[in-house]
Amino acid sequence: MTRTIIGFVLVGLALLALAFMPTQLGAYGVGLLLGMTGYVTLASAWALFSGPTRYISLATVAFFGIGAYTVAVLSEAMPYPLVLVTAGLIGLGVALVVGLATLRLAGVYFVIFSFGLAELVRQLVTWYEVNVTGTLGRYIFLPISATEIYWQLLGLAAITLLIGWWISRSRIGLALKVIGDDETVAAHTGIDISRVKLALFAISATIITLVGAIQAPRWTYIEPAIVFNPTVSFLTVIMALLGGANRLWGPMLGAIPLFLLFEWLSANFPNHYSIILGLMFIAIVFIVPRGVVALAEDLFKRARRKEAAQ
Amino acid sequence: MTLISRRNALRVLGTAVTLLAGVSAAAVSAQDRSSVKIGYAVSITGGNAGGAGITTIPNYRLWVHEVNEAGGLELPDGSRLPIEVVEYDDRSSAEEVVRAVERLVTQDEVDFVLSPWGTGFNLAVAPLLDRFGYPLIASAAVTDRAAEFAERWPGSFWLLGGGADYAGALAGVLGEAHAAGDINADVAIISVADGFGIDLVNAARETFAEAGLNIVMDRTYPPGTTDFSPMINEAQASGADSFVAFSYPPDTFALTQQAQVAAFNPDVFYLGVGTPFPTYIGANGDNAEGVLSLGGIDTSNAALMDYRQRHEEFIGQAPDFWASQMTYAGLEMLEEAIRRVGLDREAVANELSTGTFTTILGETTLEDNQLRDLWWTGQWQDGVFVALEPSDRDGASEIRLPKQPWQGQ
Structure with a gap:
């Protein structure tokens, strides 16, 4: 119990320090923190659902884009906090509908479906804009500074980690682990597989929607090609996998180094970025298939065992 | 599975990282304030790379090459400073282009930022550059709301119409x-x-x-x-x-x-x-x-035809017949504005807005920060x-109708 309290105090202090950082950094530093926090939240939210259930979802950008579009459509019609709530509700609604229809799919079928979902949403938005509103690009003129966006993302990241922590110690977390290991066994032990998966999928999707909604004011102009960029989905997956999707801090430990690495690569090797990115993907799958956190735990255990043997 | 062992994979990866780190260290070492730093973030990879690779990047490279060949950018006192380029890839992502421009301004402290490719990306960086006090010469953005944007961001210039x-x-x-x-x-x-x-x-x-x-x-x-x-x-x-x-x-x-x-x-x-x-x-x-x-x-424009020739010789490919010339003309205007008023960004923006320039398009003036003399x-x-x-403008050709039937059927 005391360990938990100490943990919470430490995390709280870290959050305070992070929230204070923009005052010490220039615009680029804030931009970097903002982008990093965005991906930490995306990867952590993705891992909430995909980590325990082992469902690789490529639908991240579908929800991310829905969030951004909601802000673009409503930013002038209602106050900003209400826009965020609406975006979250829309994300939740879409996730429930989609989840009900598809979470019975498993394995590669779900991967393909989730990728298709992102494209479907993009085409639907495009169709609607073309045939109903008659414009495609939309403008967001909200007076929200980068620091404010960063604070919102930081708060959302903290909430995401808190949810992850709570799930891992609750009955639903245990149920998820069983589902991830063997769905048949889980069904036989009386776990309501569909409901658990649906709940997690909905929470994860809502958070991802909010990330898109919070980040959108930074771009001024959005169109489907900009906010439904599939790279977001791929980067989220690879970050979570690098860190380890089954650990609470795993996605964060994957997202931060990769984000910094991409930043460094695009600055120093603008022409070779894609090649290096591809090699990285291969390397991660080969070398750390379960993530660096699990790898570190293995090494730690091995060292302990050696010690014990001596 | 034993074809590539984990140990070997690690070894190769380690070598690759060391090599890359070595190359980049060499790339950033030349840093002296005897140059004008010009930065840009364009889509070198991703969905926008095709358009940027034809319209934007070749013209930026050609212009930098020509200016440096002539000894650099001329300042009001007649001295010349060579251009030092900072180039980033925005990977066709709006978030990347925003951050890359933030980095250009606050980390690299470039003197001027050139525009990215595409309407959306120019709009993404426009509020940012306005806040930092940098002019934006948007040469690859088609928008009907240019007048409104020029009012909102007074240092933004729109060269491609709506x-x-x-x-x-x-x-x-x-x-x-x-x-x-x-x-x-x-x-x-x-x-x-x-x-x-x-x-x-x-x-x-x-x-x-x-x-x-x-x-x-x-x-x-x-x-x-x-x-x-x-x-x-x-x-x-x-x-x-x-x-x-x-x-x-x-x-x-x-x-x-x-x-x-x-x-x-x-x-x-x-x-x-x-x-x-x-x-x-x-x-x-x-x-x-x-x-x-x-x-x-306008084929009777000798300066333009000369530019096309130089472009083809340096890049190895002719420029397109639409936005390339506006991109290059925008760079010429920037060059000339710097020659007249120096490196002060506000003065340059003011000169771009009010001055008259001789470019490959001929006599060029902006109306409300927009280029309106377009084909x-x-x-x-x-x-x-x-x-x-417009057919009443000098250099317009006569339309030929009807179009000939397809050949070689």
Whole structure:
């Protein structure tokens, strides 16, 4: 119990320090923190659902884009906090509908479906804009500074980690682990597989929607090609996998180094970025298939065992 | 599974990282304040790389090469400073382009930032550059709201016009041809369901009606469409003498091919982005003759023809006949403004806004921060994409109608 309290105090202090950082950094530093926090939240939210259930979802950008579009459509019609709530509700609604229809799919079928979902949403938005509103690009003129966006993302990241922590110690977390290991066994032990998966999928999707909604004011102009960029989905997956999707801090430990690495690569090797990115993907799958956190735990255990043997 | 062991993979990876780190250390070492730092973030990879690779990047490189060849940018006191370039890839992502520009301004502390490629990306960086007090010469952004943006961000300059300009000019061209009895009043339009296509078709619906034209077919297709035969057949059956497609490069090329296969020979054949590319005549040869599109050049302009020659020699490929010249002219204006007022960014923005410049486009002045002396409609004639509209401007060519039937059937 005391360990938990100490943990919470430490995390709280870290959050305070992070929230204070923009005052010490220039615009680029804030931009970097903002982008990093965005991906930490995306990867952590993705891992909430995909980590325990082992469902690789490529639908991240579908929800991310829905969030951004909601802000673009409503930013002038209602106050900003209400826009965020609406975006979250829309994300939740879409996730429930989609989840009900598809979470019975498993394995590669779900991967393909989730990728298709992102494209479907993009085409639907495009169709609607073309045939109903008659414009495609939309403008967001909200007076929200980068620091404010960063604070919102930081708060959302903290909430995401808190949810992850709570799930891992609750009955639903245990149920998820069983589902991830063997769905048949889980069904036989009386776990309501569909409901658990649906709940997690909905929470994860809502958070991802909010990330898109919070980040959108930074771009001024959005169109489907900009906010439904599939790279977001791929980067989220690879970050979570690098860190380890089954650990609470795993996605964060994957997202931060990769984000910094991409930043460094695009600055120093603008022409070779894609090649290096591809090699990285291969390397991660080969070398750390379960993530660096699990790898570190293995090494730690091995060292302990050696010690014990001596 | 033992083909690539984990140990070997780690070893290769380690070597690669060491090599990369070594190269980049060498790349950043030259840092002395005897130069003018110019930075830009463009789409070198990703979905926008095609357009940026034809219109934007070659012109930036050509300009930097030429300026440095001449000893550098000239300052008001007559001294010259060479340009040092900081180039980033925005990976065709809006978030990346925003952060790359933040880095250019606050980390690299560049003196000037050149514009990215694409309407959306220019708009993404415009508020940022305005806040930092940097001018933005948006040379690859088509927007009808340029006047509003110039007011919102006083240091932003818009060189490529808006969708309504292009559609309005086309309405003028077709309306005149109809009045002269060359074509009937019926027009078949298809447009790509993307920002560009929608802007143009919306404007066309209004202006075509005003010009006494009758839209008998109006279809929109999603980006990435490859089979246009149903639309071509419908257009053929509609009896319209004019076929207009507000298309993107891959569609533009596909439409040209598929119209030939269908032996679809309307009197007016107008296509969108991609038609003024040098690759278009490369792919279609004599069959490009008579095809209409956006942009065009005035072949009697010696400075422009000289620029095209230099571009081809340095880049190895001719520039396109539309946005390339505006991109280069924007750079010339920046160069000249620096020569007149120095490196003070506010003064440069002010000079760009009020000054008159001699560029490859001729005498160039901006009206309300926008370049309005543009060629809106052009046509392939004898292997050159010449400008037609505005027809009362010096250097405009006469339209040739009807377009010759496809050759080599």
